[in-house]
Amino acid sequence: MGNHQNWIQPDQAQKPFFVGVDLGGTNVKVGVVDDLGRTLAYRTIPTEAEKGPEDATRRMAQAVQETIAQAGLDRKDVARVGLGSPGTMDIPGGYLIAPVNLKGWDGYPIRDKLAEYCGLPVSFENDANAAAYGEYWVGSGRTFHSMVLLTLGTGIGCGIIIGDQVIRGENSHGAECGHIIIDCREDAMVCGCGQPGHLEAYASAGGVIRRTEAALAAGRPSSVRDRLDAGEKLSPLLVAQEAEKGDPLALEIVMETARYLGIGIVTIMHTIDPNGVLLGGAMTFGGRESPLGRQFLARIKQEIDRRAFALLAQRIVLDFAALGGDAGYIGAAGIARLEYQQLGQKTT
Numbered sequence: 001m002g003n004h005q006n007w008i009q010p011d012q013a014q015k016p017f018f019v020g021v022d023l024g025g026t027n028v029k030v031g032v033v034d035d036l037g038r039t040l041a042y043r044t045i046p047t048e049a050e051k052g053p054e055d056a057t058r059r060m061a062q063a064v065q066e067t068i069a070q071a072g073l074d075r076k077d078v079a080r081v082g083l084g085s086p087g088t089m090d091i092p093g094g095y096l097i098a099p100v101n102l103k104g105w106d107g108y109p110i111r112d113k114l115a116e117y118c119g120l121p122v123s124f125e126n127d128a129n130a131a132a133y134g135e136y137w138v139g140s141g142r143t144f145h146s147m148v149l150l151t152l153g154t155g156i157g158c159g160i161i162i163g164d165q166v167i168r169g170e171n172s173h174g175a176e177c178g179h180i181i182i183d184c185r186e187d188a189m190v191c192g193c194g195q196p197g198h199l200e201a202y203a204s205a206g207g208v209i210r211r212t213e214a215a216l217a218a219g220r221p222s223s224v225r226d227r228l229d230a231g232e233k234l235s236p237l238l239v240a241q242e243a244e245k246g247d248p249l250a251l252e253i254v255m256e257t258a259r260y261l262g263i264g265i266v267t268i269m270h271t272i273d274p275n276g277v278l279l280g281g282a283m284t285f286g287g288r289e290s291p292l293g294r295q296f297l298a299r300i301k302q303e304i305d306r307r308a309f310a311l312l313a314q315r316i317v318l319d320f321a322a323l324g325g326d327a328g329y330i331g332a333a334g335i336a337r338l339e340y341q342q343l344g345q346k347t348t
Contacts, residue, residue, distance in 0.1 A: 008040060020332035025049060049103065065118060080340045081121070082332035134330035137331065155178055157281065182260055183202065205236045224250055
């Protein structure tokens with residue numbers, strides 16, 4: 001979860017208002033934000049994806065209405081709704097293609113259905129792009145002209161913003177940087193998408209778990225083994241806790257993750273040359289608040305310095321994202337605001 005650091009009272013808010021909806025496999029987050037990206041009201045509801053898209057979309061629309069009321073506003077006060085959803089999707093067409101986390105939602109015209117049920121125009125965006133736009137608008141990227149957000153978790157999500165352009169690509173598959181190839185050997189680790197050698201196979205939560213399991217299976221001594229023998233389940237958090245206590249293998253796994261990320265980031269830098277690269281998601285090893293998180297970031301930077309053009313390595317800003325779990329709904333609202341402005345209705 002984010003920390004909602006940007007909350008304001010309705011009387012301090014700047015019109016027009018936007019609603020951001022962040023659709024996840026487990027929960028839906030809904031927030032009302034003002035023209036400066038500050039939150040007036042927020043709620044979360046369970047997705048209950050197994051009940052199907054129609055049921056979920058009706059409940060999302062209801063949550064939008066309730067959050068607007070919670071903010072002390074009427075529906076007519078809201079200019080537009082933004083919806084961020086996991087892929088795969090057709091963004092211009094407004095429908096889901098075959099979303100991995102939403103089984104059975106294939107081909108659902110979610111944008112137009114949500115617009116119909118809540119009586120407001122809806123802008124549609126990939127969830128990683130929405131989170132990136134949130135960081136660009138009011139988070140760690142607000143001083144950048146161009147930036148990349150990598151979200152580290154079960155997989156590796158990515159969003160790229162250049163100017164006010166979200167990089168969507170011709171087939172709504174732009175910025176899928178978790179699938180950059182960092183290992184071209186025949187026996188490379190296989191990604192969740194089924195292809196070998198992708199960044200996500202090595203540097204996601206799944207990659208951390210698989211690499212730790214392989215090291216333990218090879219007989220490497222580690223305090224991680226003691227915790228597993230005691231019945232605990234292997235997770236990146238457990239590895240991080242042991243790394244913080246000084247276990248050599250656990251620390252090696254974390255720093256190896258940083259090295260792989262550094263390799264992937266250099267490819268992105270050499271492709272788009274952004275101002276900054278931000279790291280978010282559930283697996284940032286404590287972020288900037290933690291010595292391990294800072295060491296993780298420094299190790300990524302070391303790999304970038306080693307491999308990137310010198311000028312780019314010198315100028316790139318590498319940092320942690322600031323908005324946490326709020327980035328998705330704030331960014332979705334920001335995308336709605338962008339579309340509202342582009343439609344010629346300039347904000348006041």
